Amino acid sequence: MTMHNAASPIQMVGDMFSIDDGPCLLLPVSFRLNLNSLALVFLGRVFIRNDFGKKALGNEAIMIEYIRLMMAKHPDLCCVFLCCVGTFLLSKSFSHSKPSITQPQPWPTSFLPHFSTTIDFPYGDLDPLEDIVQQHEVAFIMFYAPWCAKSRELRWQFEQAAKFIGNKVKFISINCWWPAGQCRHRYSFYSYPHLYVKLQLLELFTYQGIPAAEHIVAFLDSFLRPMTYIASHTQLVEFLTKADTTVVGYFNMSSSNTSDYNQFYYASLRILANDPYNNIPFGVITSRHIASVYKVITSSPTIMLSRSIKDTLVYPGNSNFTTSEIVKWIFKHKQENIVEWIVHSGMKTLNLNKHIKQGPTVILFTAIDPIAGPNLYSNILREVALDYFNCDNKDKVDEIIKNSIYMRWRSIQSKSKQRSNCTKFWSSQETEQDKKCCLSVVVHDFQQQSQKHNVCDVCISNLMNRYEHCGFGIPLSSLSLNPAKLRPTNTHYCQNMVINYNTLSRISACCGSHETDDIMTHLGRPVDLYVKTGHQKHVQHMCNILRLNRLQGYQNTINHKLSSLKQEKFGDFTGLGCRTNKTVNFIAMDLKYHKVFATRLGVGKEGSLVLVDDRNEANYIMKKEFIKNNIVKFISNFTNNELRPDLRSSSSSTLSGSIAGKHQLISEVTTDSFQDIVLHKSKDVVLYYYTSWCGFCTAFSHTFLAVARYFQDEHNVVFARINADKNDLPWQYKGSSFPSIVIFPANRKSYSSTYPDDLPKTIPNLVNFVLRHAQKAVKMKAGLKMCSKNCISRNRQSALKLIMYLQKELVGLKSKAQDLEKYIEKLKVKVKLKEGRRDVEKETCSVVNLLKSKVEMLMGYLLVLRTRINRKTTHVQSAKMLRMRLLGNVGQIEKKDMAAILDHHERHVTQKLKKMTMLKL
Numbered sequence: 078m079t080m081h082n083a084a085s086p087i088q089m090v091g092d093m094f095s096i097d098d099g100p101c102l103l104l105p106v107s108f109r110l111n112l113n114s115l116a117l118v119f120l121g122r123v124f125i126r127n128d129f130g131k132k133a134l135g136n137e138a139i140m141i142e143y144i145r146l147m148m149a150k151h152p153d154l155c156c157v158f159l160c161c162v163g164t165f166l167l168s169k170s171f172s173h174s175k176p177s178i179t180q181p182q183p184w185p186t187s188f189l190p191h192f193s194t195t196i197d198f199p200y201g202d203l204d205p206l207e208d209i210v211q212q213h214e215v216a217f218i219m220f221y222a223p224w225c226a227k228s229r230e231l232r233w234q235f236e237q238a239a240k241f242i243g244n245k246v247k248f249i250s251i252n253c254w255w256p257a258g259q260c261r262h263r264y265s266f267y268s269y270p271h272l273y274v275k276l277q278l279l280e281l282f283t284y285q286g287i288p289a290a291e292h293i294v295a296f297l298d299s300f301l302r303p304m305t306y307i308a309s310h311t312q313l314v315e316f317l318t319k320a321d322t323t324v325v326g327y328f329n330m331s332s333s334n335t336s337d338y339n340q341f342y343y344a345s346l347r348i349l350a351n352d353p354y355n356n357i358p359f360g361v362i363t364s365r366h367i368a369s370v371y372k373v374i375t376s377s378p379t380i381m382l383s384r385s386i387k388d389t390l391v392y393p394g395n396s397n398f399t400t401s402e403i404v405k406w407i408f409k410h411k412q413e414n415i416v417e418w419i420v421h422s423g424m425k426t427l428n429l430n431k432h433i434k435q436g437p438t439v440i441l442f443t444a445i446d447p448i449a450g451p452n453l454y455s456n457i458l459r460e461v462a463l464d465y466f467n468c469d470n471k472d473k474v475d476e477i478i479k480n481s482i483y484m485r486w487r488s489i490q491s492k493s494k495q496r497s498n499c500t501k502f503w504s505s506q507e508t509e510q511d512k513k514c515c516l517s518v519v520v521h522d523f524q525q526q527s528q529k530h531n532v533c534d535v536c537i538s539n540l541m542n543r544y545e546h547c548g549f550g551i552p553l554s555s556l557s558l559n560p561a562k563l564r565p566t567n568t569h570y571c572q573n574m575v576i577n578y579n580t581l582s583r584i585s586a587c588c589g590s591h592e593t594d595d596i597m598t599h600l601g602r603p604v605d606l607y608v609k610t611g612h613q614k615h616v617q618h619m620c621n622i623l624r625l626n627r628l629q630g631y632q633n634t635i636n637h638k639l640s641s642l643k644q645e646k647f648g649d650f651t652g653l654g655c656r657t658n659k660t661v662n663f664i665a666m667d668l669k670y671h672k673v674f675a676t677r678l679g680v681g682k683e684g685s686l687v688l689v690d691d692r693n694e695a696n697y698i699m700k701k702e703f704i705k706n707n708i709v710k711f712i713s714n715f716t717n718n719e720l721r722p723d724l725r726s727s728s729s730s731t732l733s734g735s736i737a738g739k740h741q742l743i744s745e746v747t748t749d750s751f752q753d754i755v756l757h758k759s760k761d762v763v764l765y766y767y768t769s770w771c772g773f774c775t776a777f778s779h780t781f782l783a784v785a786r787y788f789q790d791e792h793n794v795v796f797a798r799i800n801a802d803k804n805d806l807p808w809q810y811k812g813s814s815f816p817s818i819v820i821f822p823a824n825r826k827s828y829s830s831t832y833p834d835d836l837p838k839t840i841p842n843l844v845n846f847v848l849r850h851a852q853k854a855v856k857m858k859a860g861l862k863m864c865s866k867n868c869i870s871r872n873r874q875s876a877l878k879l880i881m882y883l884q885k886e887l888v889g890l891k892s893k894a895q896d897l898e899k900y901i902e903k904l905k906v907k908v909k910l911k912e913g914r915r916d917v918e919k920e921t922c923s924v925v926n927l928l929k930s931k932v933e934m935l936m937g938y939l940l941v942l943r944t945r946i947n948r949k950t951t952h953v954q955s956a957k958m959l960r961m962r963l964l965g966n967v968g969q970i971e972k973k974d975m976a977a978i979l980d981h982h983e984r985h986v987t988q989k990l991k992k993m994t995m996l997k998l
Contacts, residue, residue, distance in 0.1 A: 185255050188223055189232060195239050195248040199223075201258015206249065210275050213247035217297060218281075222254035222269040227288075231270050237290035238297075241625055246297050268424075274300055274350070279343070282350040287420060287445075287670050291629050295447030296353050303345040304359040310367060316360045318480040319451070321385040321459075322411045325360045327368045329377035337378040337398050344403040354418040354445070357411060384412040385477055386466060415462040416441070416455055416663045421671060429674070432664050433691045437715065441665040442675040442685040446631055448622050450492070454684045454703060455665045456485050461708050462663045464647065468655035479644055499620040630669070632683075647709045657716050661688065679725040679805075688715055694808050695722035724748045724805035743785050746799040751806060754797055755821055761851045762821040765798040766812030774816045777838055781818075784843045790862075791855055793823065794847065818843070820850045 185199040196209065210216045219235055221228035239248035253260040254269070272284035274297070282300075286292045307313045307325070317323050326341045338361075345359035368374040371389070374381060380392035380403065390410050396402055419428050432438050443454040460478045467474040654660045668675055668683060678687045678696055686699040686708065697720045701707040714720045726748030746754050746764065755762045765781050767774035785796035801812050812819070818832035830850050836842055848856055864872065 185223060185252055188221060188228075188250055188252060189236060193236055193239070194243045195236060195250055198249070198251045198258075198260075199255070201252050201255045201260035203251070203259040203263065206251075206275070209247055209249065210277055214277055215245070215297075215301065216247045216249050216275045217284075217293070218273045218275055219248075219250045220253040220260060220264065220266060220269065220271040220273070221250060223252060224254070225269040228270040231288050234288060234290045234293065237625070237628070238293040241290065241621065242294050242297055245301060276346075279346075282346065284353075285350070286353045287667065289629065289670065291446065291448050291625055291631075292353075294625070296349075298448070299349055299353070299356070300346065303349050304342065304361050307360045307362050307367065308364070310370060313360070313362070313367060313370065314480060315484060316358065317383050318477050318484060320356075320358050321414050322357050322407075323360065323383045324357055324407060325362060325381045325383060327362045327374045327377055327379045327381075329365075330363045332377070340398055340400045340403065341378070341380070343400040344407070347400065347404050348407065353447075354420050355414050357407060382407060382410055385415065385463065386471075386474060387412050415466065416459045416665050418445070418455075419664050419666050420445075429664075429666075432662055433689055435662055436692075437659060437661045437688060437690045439661050439663050439712065440674075440678070440687045440689060441663075442668045442680060442687070443665060443683055444631060444669040445667040446626060449626055449631070450488055451485075452665075453485055453489070456481055457703070457705060458663060458665065458686075458708065461705055461712075464651050465661075465712065466652070466654045468652040470651060475644075482644055495619050495623065498616055499623050502616055502620050645705055647706075650709050650713060653713070653716065659716050661712060661715070679723060686711065688712075688720075690715075696805070697721075698723045724807075725803065726805070727800060727803040742789060742796065743782065744795060744797040746797045746804075748804045748806060751799070751804075751810070754795065755810075756826050757795070758826070759823055760793050760795050761823050761847075761855065762795045762797060763847055764819050764821065765796070766801045766815055766817045766819070767798055768800060768802040768815050770802070771815040777816045780838060780840055780843065781816075783840050784847070787840075787844060788847065788859075791858060793852060794855055818846070820847060822850050823852055 187197050187199055189195050189197050198205070206216070206218070217238075219228075219231065221231075223229075235248065235250065251260050252258060253264060253266060253271075255261060270288075272288065272293075273281040274284060275281055284293070284296060286296050304326075305312075305316055307316055313325075316325070324345075326338075328338045328341070330338075341359070341361075348357050348359075362368050362374075368379075371381060374391075378398065382390040382392070384390075392398075392403065392406060396406065417432070419432065421428065439458075441454060441458050443452055445452065460481050463474050463478055666674055668681075668685075672681065675681050675685060675687075678689070678698075680687055680698060684703040686703065688697040688699075688711070690697070697711075697715060699707065699711045701711075711720075728747070743765075744754055755764055763785075767778070781796070781798070788794045788796065799806075801815065814834070816838070818838075819829055820832075821829045830846075832838070832843070832846055836846075848859055851859075861869070
């Protein structure tokens, strides 16, 4: 039995690391030695630290030497070692989480100022919302994101509206972006801010109007009073006149059942929230006498839909009297507004495009002032449009126009009176505030059991801060008003005092006794404070409206030229919209918040009128005064094709960065200068279309400037640019995309060429594009400019060789030309001969035809002669036979004579036959 020696620890290590040769053998020798040394040191350290290594080896040097031998024997161990080490380091690096380098999100703060009357929920709470609505009945809610720029912009408008109408509507702002808030979990908004109106026991109504204080106030004021109570026939006529579609409901309020009225009320809220600007007014009639004016109203409840041009409809009695059914019926049968307001909410829509695509559209640009009453410009345009669409010349439409004129005149008079009243009111308020700030105080005397009590007007005067003294933060006890001294008397009593020994601040109290019944009751019933001071509060309210308008930037100017009471008749214009295939639509847009549309169409002042013809890509601006007569002429001229399109043109300027000198590097083209610069006959013009909002245009401008600098010495090439966003051009010269390059060649302007879209806009490509379409002289100069001296000498030599070759070719061509000339002369002679022969042939043909007719005639004559000859021959023979019989023997002389006669006769006939034969041939 063979005994094997026990393996030593060193051999065990060698066996443990012995593997087959692998791809690591392809490494360079120096790199392998370095790796081997690193692996050797590492493995040596590992084995020495191990207890087994210490016992087995006992010496570090022995192990290192052994590992070196193993590495020399198996160099592929380095690959295994490096893979293991790399895997170990990567696992360790990914197993440990990196520390966060982002700052934690800060806690939200109040979105509105601390002195705001608006309730703010920065943490997105929704639980207190229902309690607030129960207390205040109506709440206006803004869901915002604190980082949103539109939310920050709306914040000031929201606060202004809260100051104006906050006593009637509670304003609430909720942070719907805070991740832990209830609002974020309940609602999923894709944009901010969102505005809603919340009523008790009703759903949220979305506000879709302009996010401005005056528009919010007008919407909420209409939302608080969505229906108009009609108490007289005059009010009914005015109510039916102010809109193209109106809804009137008749309800018998003496009945205890008000469910039908509630459904009608909810329907008015839904329609108001749907479109605040093209709203359908709701009116309520409770008087049977007023309802009897319209025979269609027979019972309660009854809903009547009145339309300005179409017939009046009544809500069917067999339908359910619910909010949804009423709203559905109104939207189905309503008449579109003659002049429709187009209001954009700040997001991309197709509202304006929808109207323009329908046909030619008249657009009125005027500022919508919703809290200042009806817009006078839109009323005038509506009156013109009603006459334009009055196809059947109805008296009803004429009556609406007449009432509208009267209401417009009365509105102007009311605004003028309101302005004068507010001027007086503000002056009186300012005078009183300059002197004092007063407060009414009731001083009770509980010792005297009487119905009388003292009412004191306490006024504080502060000479230093006259507008900051109106906060009554002083306790009533510090006013030194002694009730014992101010017991009821029949006379008024005044008392002056000083506040805290301050000589600049004084208090005056004027008191008098009043009966309790005089203040608390009136004619046996309690007196409402609003009724008692209704006139003063109404004046103050209207003045606050005027002040809010001024604060929002409205001019509040009154154009008294619009207050004419004359109802003009325009003859053929009445019903013109039904007699032409160029019927126009009428819309109105807000000039204050949507001025960009007016600027884009080339207008900008109040009452501007523009007619847009999308089909013919033309715009027409009414440049005359905004009166009915001019509007009618403007529309009639368009119908008769008597208007010229208006093109916008910006002020001309040179391109910044152009070089100094006589020759301008790049010319700035406008609509007015397009004809003189671009369509110049003797120059090649390279036109660059750009816009201010085009990002690619900014990057391409440097390339275009470099190419223009390259051609700066060539005066027959003009580089120009045009701002296509501010300058209108005829349709054949408009740019299709931006940036775009179009070259207009000299003397061939109609053969303009556009730079290819699929070709990169680089300097070499653009230079080649210009040279391809430029004049020959420009190409020659450009070629000389690009060539060096060696290039020019080589071109000269090649040009000389080409000239010599061309000269030889020219000599050969000249000889060939002479030969051709001789050959052409011969051909000409032949042609002449052929032409002569053709003439002879023509004459011969005519003679032959004539001879043919003669030959045919002679042939007939010949036949006649032959018959005669035959007859005479027979006669002669018969005569000979007869003579021979009679005479018997005839002498020789007689025979000879007869034979001579016959021969002569035969020769004569034969000659005639020959002649006739020749003529026939």
